[in-house]
Each structure stands twice: as C-alpha cells, then as structure tokens.
Amino acid sequence: MWFTQKKSTEQDNPQVLLDELDSNGIDLTIEELIRYQTKSSLINLAAAKSLHGKMSGNYLARSKGRGMEFDEVRHYQNGDDIRAIDWRVTARTGQTHTKLFREEIERPVLIASDLSTSMFFGSRLLFKSVQAAHVAALVAWHAKSRGDRIGGVVFNQYAHTELKPRSRQQGVLHYLHALVESHANSAIKSTEALDHQQAKLAFEQNCARLRQLAKPGSLVYLITDGYNLTDEAVRHLANISRHCELVVCLISDPLEQQLPESKSKISVAITNGTDNDGDDRQQLILGDKAIAEQYHQQAMALNSTMEEKLTKAGARLLHFCASEALETQLNRGVASWIR
Incomplete structure (x- = not known):
C-alpha cells in the first residue's frame, strides 16, 4: 500500500527534521549522503531465499557454476x-x-537512480529526488559493509552516468559523488518544459542499459517514482529479474495521492508546465469531498496498475514517501527490508 502522511504535530517541525538530515530538502550534498554510513544497520541486503x-x-x-574467481597458479x-x-x-x-x-x-550491487523531472517535486519535507538519493546512499553503505561491490546508473531524460561496480569505500563515494553532480545538473534541466515522450523513451533506454550491466547473480535496485514506466521498460526489468534479484523502490509524495484538506472550498490552478502558461492547466476545488475522493481513487488506480506490472516482472516492491525521514519509515517497519 502507498503511504498516507500522518498529521503534523509540534514535534514534526520540518526545519528541525531538515537540520537533522543535514538537508534543505531541495538540493543534494555529499554530507547528507555520508551520514547514512552510520545508518546501514537499518536494512539487510541478504539474498532472497527464492x-x-x-x-x-x-x-x-x-547463476550456475562454481562461484569461484581465479587467484594464482602453482605447481601441480x-x-x-x-x-x-x-x-x-x-x-x-x-x-x-x-x-x-x-x-x-561478494556480489555486484547495482543502483539505478532516476532523477527525471517528475522526481523534482515535494510538498512537505523533501523532493522525491532527494529522498531517492537518501535511499541509494543507504543501500550503497550497507552493501559496502557486507563487502559487496557497488555500481550502477544515475539518469534523467537528458543524460546518464554509468559506474562500474567497485569494492570498498571508493565504490560508495564514487556513486554518491555521481548522485550529487547529476542531481545538480538535473535540477537545472527540471525548469525546462517537460517532454513526456522523451522522458518515457529515456527511461526505457536506461532500463535496457541496466539490463546489459546486470551480471547474473547481481542485486539490482531501481529507485524511481514510476511515472515514466512503459511496457517496454517492464520487459527489460523482467529480463533482469530472471537472472538477478530486482528490487524497485517507489518514491511518492502525499500530494500525489490525495488533495489537502480544506474547511472551505478553494479553487486552485494546476499545470504540468513550468510557468503560468504551461500545458494541461486544470482547476481543482479544495474542500470538495467528491472531487477529493475522485482524485484519490484515480491515483490509487494508477498505483495499482504500476504495482501489478512490476510484480509480474519479478520485482520486489518497496514504497517510500518524500514527506518523512527515511530512517523514521524504516524504524516503523514501513518497508520490509529485513527478511
């Protein structure tokens, strides 16, 4: 199930939470990703029993075989x-x-982080893109603690960065620096008008590239909001899951699931564009229970369809919300990391 955000309390001061995360919720720094080195015990990347x-x-x-690597030669x-x-x-x-x-x-752990334009949105605490980076950092640090090699892809609809799996801390830092750099570049691009077809095509292409990078026996994490998921992308993911363990982390924001509550009816304009003259402008009435319920049902239907496709592709799904600190969600047991 997708998350519903709990109502704010005096202790849930957004600025206090952001200070604890060393984040402003919008930009990404290497410091806020390094802090997850001490949080790696929150998860468990043991191979699935299946x-x-x-x-x-x-x-x-x-994969089948002896599972051995060449070391040296000696006299017979x-x-x-x-x-x-x-x-x-x-x-x-x-x-x-x-x-x-x-x-x-050791085994390769590949992390594919989606920093497409749709990820640069957040209504309460963090942008989805920032939360996605936090998830990626936590996975990378835990993989390092297990002695696994870390690599993967960081991408948006304009470009992507591939990182070959590396062992020890250098593999983690290499990936985290790529995240920070790509996030900054993606943030600049996110102000441009969104080309939905270009975004979907890029997502497909990056899933195809991930399929080529994933060697049999790898653990593959795809971190995304799923907005650009297509049947062709699902086909690539299904191929990955045949030989690897595939985990898809879906990042959401409460405003994408349901409209804010309002005691009085308020008309608001929404747009998919980048300014007041953007495309797909619509009017929504806050405080209208019928409209709020219709909005929520449509969101849940889209979520259900996406989940069904990914599950059929052999992926294990984890859900995270951008409006709450990652460790709070894990401590509450929202995501089933521990088997």
Missing part, C-alpha cells in the same frame, strides 16, 4: 583436479601448473 543455484560465496544466486600436486591445469604456463615453463581459485564472497 533464488536458486548455489555459489561458493555467501549468497544464493540465479597429486590429487589436484586435472581440469584446473594451466596449459599455457605448463607449456612455457615445462612443468605442470594448476590454477587456484578463491571463493566468491
């Missing part, structure tokens, strides 16, 4: 597997050598 095919490392993966000894003989070294030295392998104890 994955099949054992590897020699810590995880159950969809009685009892060594003849299939591991290194014939090139043997021919060069004139003595039989065998390959040694080490257990594979």
Whole structure:
C-alpha cells in the first residue's frame, strides 16, 4: 500500500527534521549522503531465499557454476583436479601448473537512480529526488559493509552516468559523488518544459542499459517514482529479474495521492508546465469531498496498475514517501527490508 502522511504535530517541525538530515530538502550534498554510513544497520541486503543455484560465496544466486574467481597458479600436486591445469604456463615453463581459485564472497550491487523531472517535486519535507538519493546512499553503505561491490546508473531524460561496480569505500563515494553532480545538473534541466515522450523513451533506454550491466547473480535496485514506466521498460526489468534479484523502490509524495484538506472550498490552478502558461492547466476545488475522493481513487488506480506490472516482472516492491525521514519509515517497519 502507498503511504498516507500522518498529521503534523509540534514535534514534526520540518526545519528541525531538515537540520537533522543535514538537508534543505531541495538540493543534494555529499554530507547528507555520508551520514547514512552510520545508518546501514537499518536494512539487510541478504539474498532472497527464492533464488536458486548455489555459489561458493555467501549468497544464493540465479547463476550456475562454481562461484569461484581465479587467484594464482602453482605447481601441480597429486590429487589436484586435472581440469584446473594451466596449459599455457605448463607449456612455457615445462612443468605442470594448476590454477587456484578463491571463493566468491561478494556480489555486484547495482543502483539505478532516476532523477527525471517528475522526481523534482515535494510538498512537505523533501523532493522525491532527494529522498531517492537518501535511499541509494543507504543501500550503497550497507552493501559496502557486507563487502559487496557497488555500481550502477544515475539518469534523467537528458543524460546518464554509468559506474562500474567497485569494492570498498571508493565504490560508495564514487556513486554518491555521481548522485550529487547529476542531481545538480538535473535540477537545472527540471525548469525546462517537460517532454513526456522523451522522458518515457529515456527511461526505457536506461532500463535496457541496466539490463546489459546486470551480471547474473547481481542485486539490482531501481529507485524511481514510476511515472515514466512503459511496457517496454517492464520487459527489460523482467529480463533482469530472471537472472538477478530486482528490487524497485517507489518514491511518492502525499500530494500525489490525495488533495489537502480544506474547511472551505478553494479553487486552485494546476499545470504540468513550468510557468503560468504551461500545458494541461486544470482547476481543482479544495474542500470538495467528491472531487477529493475522485482524485484519490484515480491515483490509487494508477498505483495499482504500476504495482501489478512490476510484480509480474519479478520485482520486489518497496514504497517510500518524500514527506518523512527515511530512517523514521524504516524504524516503523514501513518497508520490509529485513527478511
């Protein structure tokens, strides 16, 4: 189910919450992402039990094989597997050598962060794009603590940045700096008129690229609001889920789910454009229960359709709201990270 935001109390002062998050809710800084290094225990990225095919490392993966990485060669000894003989070294030295392998104890964690124009919206605490970055940071820091390699894609409808999986802290910082830089560039672009078709096509293309980057056995996180999801994008995601563990984090804002309450009827203008002459201008009446219910039902229908498509594609869904601190939602158990 999608979140409904609880009513504000005196303790829920937005500025106090923003200060705690080291954020202004709109822009993104490396400092606010680094703070999640101490919050990594909030989640658990253990491989899902439904994955099949054992590897020699810590995880159950969809890929088949020994799950071993080449380490070194040494002289052949009685009892060594003849299939591991290194014939090139043997021919060069004139003595039989065998390959040694080490257990594979890490897996790639790919994080795809959607910073499209629709993500630059927030009605209460954070922009959806900022919350998406917080989720990505938390996943990255936890993956690092497990010894996994971190990489992925940061994209919008204009450009994307690919980051090959890296191990240790450098992998995390590489991704976080890419998030901050891409977020700043996307924020500038978000003031331009929104081309819906371009945004949907770009989303499809980035899902296709993620499909190429995701090696069998990888853990793949897609963080988005789902507004640009198409059937073609779903097809790419379904292909990813056949060989990898796919988790889709859907970021929402309360205003996208239901209209604000009003004791009196107020007419407001809304637009999908970037100024007062934007396209798709409409009038809404706040305080009209019938209109509010219709708005809510339409939003829930769109959410349900999107969830159904993603679930059929084999994705596990997690929902996060931009109007509440990430750790508050996790502590309350809103998202089922712990298996």
